Structures are given as C-alpha cells and as structure tokens.
Amino acid sequence: MKISSMFSPGKTVFSFEVFPPKKTSPVETIYETLDALHTLNPDFISVTYGAGGNAADSSTCDIASIIKHKYHIEPLAHLTCINSSREDVDINLQRLADNDIENILALRGDINPDLPPKQDFAHASDLISYIKAKTGDRFHLSGACYPEGHQDSPSLVDDVLALRKKVDAGANHLISQLFFDNSYFYSFVERARIAGITVPIEAGIMPVTNRKQIEKMVVMCGASLPPKFTKIMQKYEHRPEALRDAGIAYAIDQIVDLLSHGVDGIHLYTMNNPYIARRITESISSLLQTGA
Numbered sequence: 001m002k003i004s005s006m007f008s009p010g011k012t013v014f015s016f017e018v019f020p021p022k023k024t025s026p027v028e029t030i031y032e033t034l035d036a037l038h039t040l041n042p043d044f045i046s047v048t049y050g051a052g053g054n055a056a057d058s059s060t061c062d063i064a065s066i067i068k069h070k071y072h073i074e075p076l077a078h079l080t081c082i083n084s085s086r087e088d089v090d091i092n093l094q095r096l097a098d099n100d101i102e103n104i105l106a107l108r109g110d111i112n113p114d115l116p117p118k119q120d121f122a123h124a125s126d127l128i129s130y131i132k133a134k135t136g137d138r139f140h141l142s143g144a145c146y147p148e149g150h151q152d153s154p155s156l157v158d159d160v161l162a163l164r165k166k167v168d169a170g171a172n173h174l175i176s177q178l179f180f181d182n183s184y185f186y187s188f189v190e191r192a193r194i195a196g197i198t199v200p201i202e203a204g205i206m207p208v209t210n211r212k213q214i215e216k217m218v219v220m221c222g223a224s225l226p227p228k229f230t231k232i233m234q235k236y237e238h239r240p241e242a243l244r245d246a247g248i249a250y251a252i253d254q255i256v257d258l259l260s261h262g263v264d265g266i267h268l269y270t271m272n273n274p275y276i277a278r279r280i281t282e283s284i285s286s287l288l289q290t291g292a
Contacts, residue, residue, distance in 0.1 A: 064101050145163055
C-alpha cells in the first residue's frame with residue numbers, strides 16, 4: 001500500500017520512525033522494538049538509512065521487510081544519495097522492489113567531512129527525479145522538509161523553492177524535521193501552500209528525554225528552543241525520570257495543538273523507545289480517532 005493513499009479528509013495519519021541497530025548488533029535486536037510498536041497501530045513506520053550511506057548495507061531494507069511481512073504495517077525506507085552513485089541507488093531500488101517495499105523517503109543525507117561526496121546526486125530532488133524516471137510509479141516517494149529552513153539554505157524563500165523542486169520532481173508526501181515551536185511549522189506550511197505545494201505535510205515530533213539528546217539535535221538540525229522548553233530542560237536535567245516525563249508531556253502538548261489545527265499527519269521520532277511511543281500514542285489516541 002502506498003502512503004499517498006492513506007491521506008483523506010478528516011483523517012490524521014500517524015506514523016513512527018525507527019533506526020537500524022549499530023553495526024556491532026544483529027538486525028534481530030530491532031524485533032523487541034517492533035514487537036512493541038506494532039501494537040500501537042501506526043499507519044506506517046519509516047526506517048532510517050544504514051550508517052555511512054553504504055549501498056552494501058542492507059539493514060534498512062531488511063528492517064522494512066520485517067515491518068511489512070511480519071508485522072503487516074507499511075514501511076517507508078529511507079534512501080540517501082550524497083554518498084551514492086547511480087549504481088548504488090540501482091542496487092537499493094532493486095533490493096526494495098525484491099522485498100515488495102513500495103515507499104521511499106528520498107534524502108540527500110548528511111555530509112560526512114571524512115568522506116568526499118559522490119557527484120551523481122547533489123540534492124534530494126535529483127534523487128527523486130532519477131527514481132521517478134527509472135521506475136515510474138513503482139514507488140511512492142516522500143521528501144523531507146524543514147520548518148525553520150534547511151541549514152544550508154540561504155533563506156526561507158530559497159528553502160521553499162528547493163522544496164517545490166522536490167515535489168515537482170515527484171515527491172507526493174513530505175515529513176518535517178523536528179521542531180519545538182509549532183508556530184514555525186504553521187508559518188512553514190503557509191509558505192509551502194503559497195508556493196503551490198499541495199501534497200500532505202506530516203509534522204515531525206521528537207520527544208526529548210535527556211539533555212545530551214537535545215544538544216545533539218540542535219547541532220544537527222538547528223531547531224530553535226522556546227523559553228518554555230529551555231526551562232523544562234534546566235529544571236529537570238539532573239532528574240532523569242522527571243525529565244523524561246516532562247519531555248513526553250511537552251511532545252503531547254505539541255501534538256494536541258497540531259491536531260487542533262488540522263495537521264495532515266504526525267510523524268513520531270521514537271528513537272527506538274517503545275515506552276515513550278506508547279505513552280504518547282495512548283494520550284492522543286482519542287483525538288486521532290475523531291479526526292481532530
């Protein structure tokens with residue numbers, strides 16, 4: 001089932017993201033996480049791309065196949081291109097097709113300072129165009145978007161124009177980078193719609209449960225921290241359980257507000273933590289059922 005068919009008036013799509021185990025761990029270690037997550041009935045589960053952008057790493061496809069064939073939930077397999085040649089992408093596309101995976105999140109990927117980028121694909125829009133030209137409608141293609149603008153973009157206008165290129169190339173669904181201030185997301189959606197981007201946009205929400213996690217996320221994606229959020233981190237940073245619960249509560253508050261504004265979907269970055277995913281899902285389940 002393609003993700004594009006999941007969106008309909010009055011329905012809020014609800015999805016999770018997981019990541020492959022570390023290289024030193026067997027792929028089977030993800031079973032415990034998936035055993036718990038699948039009982040929460042998400043519409044789909046995305047799987048991040050294998051570390052290093054190595055085409056020989058089949059972990060993303062392996063986990064996506066488990067999600068589809070064992071748990072009967074649609075997977076969304078991430079595919080990055082900054083460290084991939086056309087041949088590498090072809091290998092991954094064939095691997096996904098062989099496992100009956102229908103949904104791909106096409107990304108540029110993070111630049112590794114120790115690994116010179118390959119030259120076949122400079123942007124995610126290039127990857128989307130290539131997949132579309134090569135496979136037609138075989139795959140549903142999703143793209144990433146950035147409520148506060150991509151860090152490499154010179155302006156918000158340039159950022160939304162680059163996003164329009166992804167959609168024009170064939171992306172028919174977008175998932176946002178994490179954010180902690182909903183006003184950024186609402187302003188972004190307004191810019192996107194003005195620019196003629198009409199595809200569904202899911203809001204990416206990450207529950208922050210420790211200070212190290214948030215510091216890493218801010219460096220990686222440049223998300224702004226509202227005063228309310230900063231005060232929570234400062235007050236509970238030395239009380240791990242309290243900080244976890246406060247982070248969950250903050251994420252729930254964000255989601256409730258997003259649902260009340262009629263967001264197309266919620267994409268929860270689970271960090272492979274079923275406890276947090278369950279707490280949040282159970283808190284908002286009645287809102288999702290009523291199409292809030």
